[in-house]
Amino acid sequence: MEGTSILHGFTNIYFAIFALFCFKLLIKISLALLTHFYIVKGNRKEAARIAEEIYGIVPGSWADRSPLHDAAFQGRLLSLKTLIAQGFNVNLVTTDRVSALHEACLGGHVACAKVLLENGAQVNAVTVDGLTPLFNACCRGSVACVNMLLEFGANPQLGNHLASPLHEAVKRGHRECMEILLAHEVDIDQEDVQHGTPLYVACTYQRTDCVRKLLELGANVNVGKRLDTPLHAAARKSNVEVVILLTDYGASLKCRNADFKCALDLAAPNSKVAQELLLREGPASLAQLCRLSIRKQLGRSCLYAVHKLHLPEPLENFLLYR
Structure with missing residues (x-):
């Protein structure tokens, strides 16, 4: 009888431990879903706060931006200087490796970018998507940021695995940024x-x-x-x-x-x-008229078939080209 009572007590303890484990697992799953919800909704700051408080993650190392990132993107120069004076690392990056300098250049805030660079920010820092501060400056169309980054040693021409600042400037129609890059001997x-x-x-x-x-x-x-x-x-x-x-x-x-x-x-x-x-x-030549007639009557597939006929080269060129 006494052995049965002891066994029953151990069983209750195991059930209690198992129930506690399930409860903690449920909480973690719920928090993960909640943080994902905040990220999807664009509130990455709240998602990071939850992760830092619950999981003990070091501030700034998760997917959210640090106060330094926010100050740089919003162009709050005084706040940025204060944070740097308080000991914030200017090269602090998010999980996707976005730095405060990336944010300053994307916002076109040249004064903030300059302060970061003067305090040791990496001018050629690269995000997981292959974006550099110079790329962000060209995306924004900030001529001042482009000039300053180049003065601090930014690489204007990057490898094929990185996004091209020149192509981005052209895509956005920022002609002045394009001209500056070309003046620095970027391959046109x-x-x-x-x-x-x-x-x-x-x-x-x-x-x-x-x-x-x-x-x-x-x-x-x-x-x-x-x-x-x-x-x-x-x-x-x-x-x-x-x-x-x-x-x-x-x-x-x-x-x-x-x-x-x-x-x-x-x-x-x-x-x-x-x-x-x-x-x-x-004026349309005989060859042009012949080609257009062939396309109209037989379709494009016949043009490929011409190659397989092994016709003399002059005749093949006559059928396929002007």
């Missing part, structure tokens, strides 16, 4: 794997001022994204002004992309771009 024809050359990006996003300046500075008018040329991009976007600029600088009307299409093939029928391209080509 650098081809980004995802976006192509700066000229191709300018044509894709219809940044006419950037297109004009890039051409004036000597950008290769026929190099774009793999087989796609800047003229292909301009024709696809139906931007007649850019098409005129490109053709004035010698863009080839005969270049074909991976789909075996030239710029005229991508232009909307009877559009101003199509008319301009036809005008630049001149």
Whole structure:
């Protein structure tokens, strides 16, 4: 009887321990869901507070920004100086490796960025997405930030695995930032794997001022994204002004992309771009008429079949090209 009572007591203890374990697990799951909810809603500060208090995580090491990040992004120079004086590390980063300098440049706050740099902030710090402070400055279009970062040793031309500040400046239409980078000997024809050359990006996003300046500075008018040329991009976007600029600088009307299409093939029928391209080509030759007739009657698949016929090269060129 006494043994049964002892066994029953141990069983109750085990059940109590198991119940406590389940309760703690439930709390952790609930807190994880709550922090995820705050992150999704954009309230990363509250999510970080929960994580720091409950899990004992060191402030600033989780996915939230520190007070230093907030002060830098909002341009609160006095607060930033006070925090640095209190001992905050200027190179403190979040889990995705965003530094206070990244935030200052993204906000275009040159005074805050300067204070951070003067106190040892890493000018070429890279986030998990491959973004540098210089990239953020170009994204914002802050000429002052771009100039200052370069003075402090920012690398204007990065490897293929990092986001290109030049391409971002062109994409956003920040011509002055683009010119500053090019003045620091950045390769004007650098081809980004995802976006192509700066000229191709300018044509894709219809940044006419950037297109004009890039051409004036000597950008290769026929190099774009793999087989796609800047003229292909301009024709696809139906931007007649850019098409005129490109053709004035010698863009080839005969270049074909991976789909075996030239710029005229991508232009909307009877559009101003199509008319301009036809005008630049001149009167239709017999070869052009033959090619257009083949496309209309047999379709594009027959053009590929021509290669398999092993025709003499002059005849094949006559059927496929102008």
